[in-house]
Amino acid sequence: MTKALVTGAGGGIGAAIARALDKRGHSLILADRAAGPLDAVAATLSSRPETILCDLSSREDVERLCMTLETVHPDLDVLVNNAGIVVPGAVSGLTQEELDLHLEINLRAPIRLMRAVAPRMIARGRGAMVATVSLGGVISLKDSAIYSASKFGLRGFLCGFHQELAPLGVKVSGVYPAAVDTPMLHHEALHGGSVLNFIDKVMTPDDIAAATLKAIDTGKLEVYSPWSASLTARFFGSFPWMIRPLLPLMEKIGEKGRQKFIAAKGFSTE
Template identity: 85%
Template structure:
């Protein structure tokens, strides 16, 4: 008789979240899907083999995050996997974004996943098993103009994962980050049309299923950092180590990225929507 395993996914109604949900469902996990609206969760649930539990939670609200954490402790002490997938990006210069945009990045991309991992950790430590994975970004390795606030939140998340990984590994709990390059989701479409970094399109654009596969790899191995694609991470990690190199080479990379962006828009039939 197989043992049922339980996984919680935030941002489950989005492109990457839905792909991760389907991948875990195929493995036989009992799923808890979290998002801020019910309609996307219903749509994802309709694609799954087993009916999931659906929880509404706006991760920008500290009160709602606390209620979710309390619910984990009361109802899901047997949680095996936590996937912090929810995220937000609002492209733009720092001086052009208002304080609300800054706060949203910090609350959703950084504070909420940390809070959820702190809530899940005692449950997993008590059983000496479990895996926590966060969808980070190559924006957590290298920071570029017009994404400074986004990168600040993701740099912070990467730093947290590194230290937390070291703390929990001896206790039998895995902590990992998945670092996608550009992924073909509505968020990327918005960036492509509204001033997001053209460097998203220097390398090939990944699919949500690619990131779901990387997430499963992180769950299985407990590796601290899983990159998708690995090739794109090489340049990001090089520039992340030597950030002074970014400005001299940026014009060339932007030229290549703009060519890739135009090809992407044409391939997705989005060119007519461009402002």
């Protein structure tokens, strides 16, 4: 039985990934910072997973998790770096702690975990590492500068690491979702998050879980969900100077999408 670790497993996307891997018969290790959400996800699975409390913003917690993987789970087959954080807002309006959290959770922690499991995967000549990135790792927009900085960094790391490990039989991939129907997106929809999240179709956690399985199976460097949204992001990522003059039109379209999303979810804006 293959063994898989999912970080951020207590959240919407992480829970969906855990269920998808469980259906495939993987032996699961689920990590998150709070026991309640982990236990709730564990109760939905066909077999009891191992659960590990780990706050990825704490370097001490991350090192303890790495030590556990190296000593207790050296046979790990799949690592899914799914945990992430986004605090929308202008850089000047964010605290230094919020800036640091993005870099610790979205960038440093996944890199550290991948480095921890890589040697044994290399020695076996097989394994898969996948990170949930974001279209924010392809295109950077106002009020998400620090988030994009962390995700741009993660994308760059995956690209180089993929080239290093592919010849050794180890898969390294990134999954790039557009907006996903999770509590995080609900908060953004109601509390000043970017309306640009709502230009394209809002995906479900199960959509991202399916993309994650595709990445595990194929080892493809980048898997987009939906693929159509990636075309816009990659275009503007290649020509970032075009974003600012087109931003008012994009925001107008996005605001209409946000209003439709709020209405469809039955949220109150009062």
